Amino acid sequence: MALIFHSKIKRDDWWREVLGKVLPGMEVRFYPEIGNPDDIEYALCFAMPHGVLSQFKNLKGIFSLGAGVDHFFADPDFPKHLPFARVVDDELTARMSEYVLQHVLNHHRYQADFDLQQKDHVWKERFPPAARNRKVGILGLGALGQGAAERLKYLEFDVAGWSRSPKEIEGVTCYHGADQLDEFLARTEILVCLLPLTEETTGIINKDLLAKLPEGAAVINPGRGPHVVPEDLMTAIDSGHISSATLDVFIQEPLPENDPLWDHPKIRITPHVASVAAPERVAALTAENIKRIENGEDPLNKVDPERGY
CATH class of the missing domain: 3.40.50.720 (NAD(P)-binding Rossmann-like Domain)
Structure with missing residues (x-):
């Protein structure tokens, strides 16, 4: 054997x-x-x-x-x-939850803006709302999504989740199915994608989905690279509709040296390290x-x- x-x-x-x-x-x-x-x-x-x-x-x-x-x-x-x-x-789930929590906090507290200000030697205060007034939405409520939701709830974020089929998670507003996706997106200020990659979810974070998020929303993708259409994301950020993004996974890995994602000032890149x-x-x-x-x-x-x- x-x-x-x-x-x-x-x-x-x-x-x-x-x-x-x-x-x-x-x-x-x-x-x-x-x-x-x-x-x-x-x-x-x-x-x-x-x-x-x-x-x-x-x-x-x-x-x-x-x-x-x-x-x-x-x-x-x-x-x-x-x-x-x-x-x-549970350890893999815990590592992913740490990553999600870290970058939700970065977006919640405007760290991307402060990083740019530091680069330009600019002193300009900006104060976030209390966590309970910040709406975080998780696409995908499997083991990883539920684990992340639990960590975010502990800090009192207003957490919602969307999945293909119905889920019930204490303290999390749950949406499901295509009919409820738009409602989920409309209330989501920080979007976290933890969906499995299937034919239906490939390219799901595209210009149409991004347009349904509130103005100034942020995007975090530690799920799978092909979930995101990179050109649509950069266009949405450049237009001001999306404030910033954190990406851990990519269509091609390692991310090519000449890929424009590397140099976008409002996109933070990590090299597929969210969880192992x-x-x-x-x-x-x-x-x-x-x-x-x-x-x-x-x-x-x-x-x-x-x-x-």
Whole structure:
């Protein structure tokens, strides 16, 4: 029995040690060192090159290294019939919540304006409203969205969330479905996008959506890069309708050196660091899910291929 591993970040020795502790009887192979493909029964990976997973005729289960799974479904040969799971972990959620809280506070307290003032040696006071009078809206109320909402509620922000299907979260005004999206946007002064990436959500932060936010609203995207249409966002900021933005994820990563997003004075960029799953926790979850599949059970955090998450 063997497991194939692939990650964009090359730390094979580290992962070999971590996985060896929880899967002592499992041979771990690091792509592209496949060996005999018939030995491969499980895959733990992120952004595996297209067509690779379909080569393993004895594959029993596939596990994402993170919460996102859109890169799997971009593979036209992805074996959707197999048990497939993603990472849902309280530490990953906590890290994302920290990121969201940090940048909501930056926008809430006009830090982008103060950074520009410092650059130009300008002293000009501007005072934010109390947190309870600042309306924050979260697109996506999965584990990450709910975690962020809880942190924001703790500081007494006026938090709302939107999801495809109905949700009930204490202290959070919940909207759902296409019919309620405009109402959600109209009350949102700081928009946080934590949606999964699907056909429906690709390009969702575009000129039409941005126009429905109140004048002076801010945008934070630590979700997936293709959620944002960059040209539309920059146009909305340049027009003054959107005040500023924070982006952690991009259509192309690393962000090309000549991309205009780098130099926009009202866009803050971070290099896809909002959250990461700790290897020890991913390894433990992988071991548990292999055990479950071997026992004929569904893996934890199973992905629905039809929904895309």
